[in-house]
Amino acid sequence: MIFEVFRQERKGQPFQHAGSVTAPNEEFAEIYAREQYGRRQESVALWLVPRDALHEIDEFPDEFGMKYRRVDGYSIKARLREAREKAGTLELAPGASDE
């Protein structure tokens, strides 16, 4: 069986894909993952996921090239501020007290 290994470097950080281990079962996979991704104290936690349990999506059709759906070059921050000013909720917005 192949297990995909995700590791967390510090508490609170997202888990990131580290690599995979081949093992006959979950118990062996645990030992192997521990030794490969944890022996140098480089991880605070690991997730082991059997590769078969992953549901992969790798097709994102865009037949009509709908570029306007992308937000590149569009200042969301400024637009949000404007909208909040209009609605009179600016002081309630997250981070408002920092300004």
Place this chain on the structure above:
Amino acid sequence: MSERTDLLLSLADDELILGWRNSEWTGIAPFLEEDVAFSSIAQNEIGHARALYELAAVELGTTADALAFDRGPDEYRSAPLVQLRRLEWARTIARHWLYETADEVRLASLKASDDSELAGLAAKIDREEAYHRMHAEMWIDRLLATDEGRSRLDEAVTELWPYALGVLDDGLRPEFRAHAEERLGRTLPDVEAVPRGVHEAELAELWEEMTSVRRSAPAGSQW
């Protein structure tokens, strides 16, 4: 030398020599994951040896490195079980499991010792050995699950049993035997132990290799 220092050196020598033996698989283990795991276990054993030598060194007024590398091959107190060069996987796993099982019995008795320094170090070592045991036990499950695995394991254990008994003092052997027999579901031969103090020819060969770098350096070199 005190009885305590003698004991510390026996434990340290076992861990050092086994660490070296296990590291003989680095790069050539049956598959990559096992190669990494087994090499990592070997490094842990050497780390345990260092901690034990450091404790002994205080009393002897020397250093851990000097104890590990400056003694002659006949001065090592390691059990013959760990001295054997076994480049065959079934025997390597059998030795690994036999050693870890015996070591568990030994560490349990040390953890109960009145000597708080020794008991504390034994507890610390045991927390890492728990993962070595987990690794060894998984292999035993795996081998016992098939006829071929069982017969290869049985053969290897029978061959190594007199050596395995030699890891422990007389008093701890019955507990070790009971534990091993229950786990394997068979009786083990009633044989004489190959005791500590016997030096297998393979140890001298290992010593040559293990101490070569240190012996090649001028006295007083800093590492």
